[in-house]
Amino acid sequence: MAEPDGQTGRIQMVTIDENNDGQRLDNFLIGQLKGVPRSWVYRVLRRGEVRVNKGRCKPARRLQIGDVVRIPPVRQTNKQADIPSARRIAEIEKSICYEDDLLLIVNKPAGVAVHGGSGLSHGVIEILRASRPNAAFLELAHRLDRETSGCLMLAKKRSALRRLQELQRDGKIEKRYLALLAGRTRKGSWRVDSPLKKNTLKSGERVVRVDPEGKPAITHFKVKQRFAEAFLVEAELETGRTHQIRVHAASNGTPILGDPKYGDEAANRVMRKLGLRRLFLHAASLRFDWPGVRGSFRIEAPLPTELQSVIETLS
Numbered sequence: 001m002a003e004p005d006g007q008t009g010r011i012q013m014v015t016i017d018e019n020n021d022g023q024r025l026d027n028f029l030i031g032q033l034k035g036v037p038r039s040w041v042y043r044v045l046r047r048g049e050v051r052v053n054k055g056r057c058k059p060a061r062r063l064q065i066g067d068v069v070r071i072p073p074v075r076q077t078n079k080q081a082d083i084p085s086a087r088r089i090a091e092i093e094k095s096i097c098y099e100d101d102l103l104l105i106v107n108k109p110a111g112v113a114v115h116g117g118s119g120l121s122h123g124v125i126e127i128l129r130a131s132r133p134n135a136a137f138l139e140l141a142h143r144l145d146r147e148t149s150g151c152l153m154l155a156k157k158r159s160a161l162r163r164l165q166e167l168q169r170d171g172k173i174e175k176r177y178l179a180l181l182a183g184r185t186r187k188g189s190w191r192v193d194s195p196l197k198k199n200t201l202k203s204g205e206r207v208v209r210v211d212p213e214g215k216p217a218i219t220h221f222k223v224k225q226r227f228a229e230a231f232l233v234e235a236e237l238e239t240g241r242t243h244q245i246r247v248h249a250a251s252n253g254t255p256i257l258g259d260p261k262y263g264d265e266a267a268n269r270v271m272r273k274l275g276l277r278r279l280f281l282h283a284a285s286l287r288f289d290w291p292g293v294r295g296s297f298r299i300e301a302p303l304p305t306e307l308q309s310v311i312e313t314l315s
Contacts, residue, residue: 012071016063019137019158025052026059029071034129036074044072084127092127098299102160102291103153104128104138107301110149110278114140124152142168142240150177150283150301167288168240174287177235177245178224178303180280180310181254182267185231189222192248196241207261208243210251217241219248227314229267230257234284245281256281276310 012032020028029041029050048056051070052063063069091109098105106124108114113123122130125140132138141153141164155161167173197214199207218238225232231254235245243262249255250262257263257271258279268276282303290297303311 010073012073014069014071016065016067016069017136018065020063021065021158022162023063023158024059025050025057025061025063025069028063028069032071033074034126084122084130089127089131092124093131097151097301100292102155102157103164104156105286105299106152106154108144108149108152108283110147110304113146114143114152125154128154141165144283145243145246145279145281147279148177148281148283149304149307151175151286151299152283153286163291171238172288174285175237175240175283176285176287177237178232178282178284178307179235179245179249180230180232180257180276180307181249182230182257182264183254184226184229185223185254187223189220190252192219192221192252193217194248194251196244196247198242208241208247210247215239215241217244217248219245221249221252225311225315229270230314232311246279271310274310274313275306278306280307280310282307 014032016028026041026045029045030036030038033041042059044050045057045059049070049072050057052061052067054068054070092106092112095107095109096104097107106128108124112127115123115125125138129135129138135156137155137157139155139158139161141155141161144150144152153164155164164173194210194217195212195214196208196217197211199209201207216239220236220238222234222236223231224234233249235249237244246256246259246262250259255263255267256279258268258276259281260268260279271280283301284303285298285300287296287298
């Protein structure tokens, strides 16, 4: 693993190309210096050891094609880098359900984070970068909760990332999820329009609550299948807030089964006996316009075996 050291190693002079055009300086450095703590990156920025076109810059500076970035030296130790296992790399590569020159979509397994952090050495993005060391560019286009499975988009060029972000900002990507909710409902479909706000508990745990002062959040629910004490729904996002489907489902009195944060503990215990040992939330499909694809591009991620078996048991 690379460790920061201002006295040894060598200075790097990197010229910005189209893959990093428009990227923030701090994010560019974090991507270039994989394994180096973020705290070190911000420290050398404060000290002025990082230069762009020979001048000092703030972390939020947007880089442009042709800019020359001076990256201060880091010391390489004999300590082996913390890289994903071959088994994990193979699992994620096998989960790829679509790829072209601009876009990569993974059917993300539950339990795998989209990126490292909070005690995790690596997530999907780090795993794919490790499996493709010669890739010039690879970035997440959006996020999924660690325990949520399904369609996850990654951009292979900066221009593709901008396009995907623009489509999401304008609400032009149709995102549909499958979720198993606790309880019963007579409604065939309903719309939840409840603003959401992030909160931090005394324990440090982050939770999301319905709050009039929160950000706008809209979810459409449609019943797909009914069971004795549960029902399967398709949830379509009109906005993309953290934990949106989970909180909106719980606010309706029908929380997602298997949800340890917003769910019903008694209902979860019953479902564990039926084989449900994870959050029953799956990003099932994406639809949007994409270059080189006639009509709307649509990709589907099959329901994982462990969730499909729960549906079969309930049926």
